[in-house]
Amino acid sequence: MASISGAFSPSSTLLRPRRHQSVVFSAFPFRRLRPPQSIADLSRSSSPSYPSSSTNNSLKSGPVCPVEKDPKKLWDRYVDWLYQHKELGLFLDVSRIGFTDEFLEKMEPKMQKAFQAMKELEKGAIANPDEKRMVGHYWLRSPHLSPNTYLKDQIEKTLDKICEFAEAIISAKIKPPSSPAGRFTQILSVGIGGSSLGPQFVAEALAPDNPPLKIRFIDNTDPAGIDHQIAQLGPELASTLVIVISKSGGTPETRNGLLEVQKAFREAGLNFSKQGVAITQENSLLDNTARIEGWLARFPMFDWVGGRTSEMSAVGLLPAALQGMDIREMLAGAALMDEAARNTVVRENPAALLSMCWYWASDGVGSKDMVVLPYKDSLLLFSRYLQQLVMESLGKEFDLDGNRVNQGLTVYGNKGSTDQHAYIQQLREGVHNFFVTFIEVLRDRPPGHDWELEPGVTCGDYLFGMLHGTRSALYANDRESITVTVQEVTPRSVGAMIALYERAVGIYAALININAYHQPGVEAGKRAAGEVLALQKRVLAVLNEASCKEPVEPLMLDEIADRCHAPEEIEMIYKIIQHMAANDRALIAEGSCGSPRSVKVFLGECNVDEMYA
Numbered sequence: 015m016a017s018i019s020g021a022f023s024p025s026s027t028l029l030r031p032r033r034h035q036s037v038v039f040s041a042f043p044f045r046r047l048r049p050p051q052s053i054a055d056l057s058r059s060s061s062p063s064y065p066s067s068s069t070n071n072s073l074k075s076g077p078v079c080p081v082e083k084d085p086k087k088l089w090d091r092y093v094d095w096l097y098q099h100k101e102l103g104l105f106l107d108v109s110r111i112g113f114t115d116e117f118l119e120k121m122e123p124k125m126q127k128a129f130q131a132m133k134e135l136e137k138g139a140i141a142n143p144d145e146k147r148m149v150g151h152y153w154l155r156s157p158h159l160s161p162n163t164y165l166k167d168q169i170e171k172t173l174d175k176i177c178e179f180a181e182a183i184i185s186a187k188i189k190p191p192s193s194p195a196g197r198f199t200q201i202l203s204v205g206i207g208g209s210s211l212g213p214q215f216v217a218e219a220l221a222p223d224n225p226p227l228k229i230r231f232i233d234n235t236d237p238a239g240i241d242h243q244i245a246q247l248g249p250e251l252a253s254t255l256v257i258v259i260s261k262s263g264g265t266p267e268t269r270n271g272l273l274e275v276q277k278a279f280r281e282a283g284l285n286f287s288k289q290g291v292a293i294t295q296e297n298s299l300l301d302n303t304a305r306i307e308g309w310l311a312r313f314p315m316f317d318w319v320g321g322r323t324s325e326m327s328a329v330g331l332l333p334a335a336l337q338g339m340d341i342r343e344m345l346a347g348a349a350l351m352d353e354a355a356r357n358t359v360v361r362e363n364p365a366a367l368l369s370m371c372w373y374w375a376s377d378g379v380g381s382k383d384m385v386v387l388p389y390k391d392s393l394l395l396f397s398r399y400l401q402q403l404v405m406e407s408l409g410k411e412f413d414l415d416g417n418r419v420n421q422g423l424t425v426y427g428n429k430g431s432t433d434q435h436a437y438i439q440q441l442r443e444g445v446h447n448f449f450v451t452f453i454e455v456l457r458d459r460p461p462g463h464d465w466e467l468e469p470g471v472t473c474g475d476y477l478f479g480m481l482h483g484t485r486s487a488l489y490a491n492d493r494e495s496i497t498v499t500v501q502e503v504t505p506r507s508v509g510a511m512i513a514l515y516e517r518a519v520g521i522y523a524a525l526i527n528i529n530a531y532h533q534p535g536v537e538a539g540k541r542a543a544g545e546v547l548a549l550q551k552r553v554l555a556v557l558n559e560a561s562c563k564e565p566v567e568p569l570m571l572d573e574i575a576d577r578c579h580a581p582e583e584i585e586m587i588y589k590i591i592q593h594m595a596a597n598d599r600a601l602i603a604e605g606s607c608g609s610p611r612s613v614k615v616f617l618g619e620c621n622v623d624e625m626y627a
């Protein structure tokens with residue numbers, strides 16, 4: 015039997031442990047036992063009730079009943095199912111997910127169908143039918159797979175341009191016009207969602223202690239947050255490269271951030287266009303602005319790359335390169351993972367294994383949350399990155415056949431062992447509505463930097479012990495988990511992990527028959543925000559008119575609502591005025607009862623006493 019090599023030695027062969035008959039876990043095969051809802055239930059029910067045969071658990075066979083605890087059988091399962099990618103030094107352990115042989119057999123046709131869908135996607139099919147777009151983020155790291163030479167050339171030329179530009183900035187061949195440092199020392203990234211989450215995750219994971227340029231982010235339309243970032247830059251604003259990232263080129267939060275930063279540049283007597291870079295779709299509003307204003311550089315985003323899968327495009331590669339990261343290594347790691355994830359044998363495909371575990375653990379309907387627990391500080395933002403990648407892809411109201419499914423898979427988590435001092439208590443003993451994904455990094459410190467803080471024990475040993483102790487403690491209480499293990503956090507392993515989850519999401523989406531590549535729900539939120547701002551403008555017009563009278567005419571809320579022709583919006587009008595008053599843009603006088611109904615609103619000076627005389 016092939017042994018599992020403890021030592022990691024780079025070679026291209028896959029180690030394949032001898033196949034064992036995997037053990038059936040559930041005491042009542044393929045029935046989903048409905049756990050007692052409360053202690054009272056326990057006293058009432060002599061035995062746990064479980065769904066009648068009519069309940070649709072044709073594929074659901076997750077064991078809420080006790081899982082396998084026999085150490086010998088667990089070891090066999092661990093060895094039998096352990097996936098190892100020798101060249102990447104990456105392991106995937108799914109042994110603590112209790113899928114059964116029957117589940118595997120029932121899933122096999124669905125998995126093969128999903129593999130076929132991914133194959134067609136990579137060949138350039140319109141895999142995003144709602145937006146009639148191809149889905150091409152895999153081509154970014156394997157341009158030769160592009161459906162035509164034009165796209166291949168675009169990808170390769172953009173990568174070369176990114177490397178050349180980053181080298182020119184770092185070497186100060188391109189420098190800011192008026193910086194004492196004589197070179198760019200800071201990056202200010204302005205973007206939101208997929209135009210920021212990937213760069214933030216990668217910066218936290220891979221930025222060296224002293225990068226050639228230090229990065230900070232404006233990823234919201236919070237004026238105080240923007241002020242804080244600009245204040246922290248201080249005089250270094252003069253040596254800051256501002257990268258404005260927006261695929262659509264029209265996202266309000268990003269546009270506001272740009273306007274705020276440009277105001278700061280004006281107030282500092284700096285020429286923004288000499289320090290501005292745009293990453294956006296060609297001919298977008300942002301692209302045209304950057305072109306007309308003569309910004310330092312512009313890099314394209316492609317319509318066949320979604321925001322949440324754009325880390326391997328200029329969105330992620332330019333900031334990474336400017337921080338001194340080896341972006342070609344990141345691409346190489348992703349490409350190696352893509353190659354492995356094209357395997358049509360489930361147990362030899364890490365992305366297929368992941369997606370199958372998600373399906374088992376959450377009934378294929380998101381019935382359990384995915385807790386992401388990297389035991390490595392530098393991977394802190396991985397869960398936040400996965401929240402968008404997983405939830406914006408899978409959280410959909412309708413499936414591809416138009417059925418209302420309200421699908422999804424909830425992701426949360428931060429890092430271990432820190433989170434053991436926050437919410438692991440609930441995971442261990444509380445509501446059983448999750449499964450855990452541990453991210454294990456074997457290398458604790460660079461070679462030669464480790465030391466024993468007690469005989470035979472290092473700090474990293476504690477971290478290792480906390481991970482495995484938590485995994486065992488959860489499993490002892492029937493809590494399932496997956497463990498992804500990498501040797502260390504490098505551009506290659508980060509690229510591989512990104513690719514692993516991009517592919518797992520794609521396969522899982524095919525399993526549940528949804529479009530993973532559009533985001534209709536986000537548009538609804540944007541529209542609603544626009545309606546609030548439109549109402550605010552009407553409120554201001556009404557208040558301005560009233561404030562022009564002599565004496566100033568204070569208005570009750572219902573009067574304002576009537577004059578806005580929006581009586582049904584009186585609550586929103588109250589909230590708008592409350593916000594304006596808190597920012598010294600309106601004045602509120604309240605009657606003694608303090609109720610919103612007694613509120614009188616006005617702009618400018620007014621004798622409050624007279625109002626309630």
Ligand SMILES: O=P(O)(O)OC[C@H]1O[C@H](O)[C@H](O)[C@@H](O)[C@@H]1O
Pocket residue numbers: 206207208209259260261262263264265268320321322406533536
């Ligand atoms: O890159 P942008 O076009 O500015 O979009 C930024 C974000 O906007 C929306 O929230 C989309 O749902 C995200 O997928 C996208 O990443």
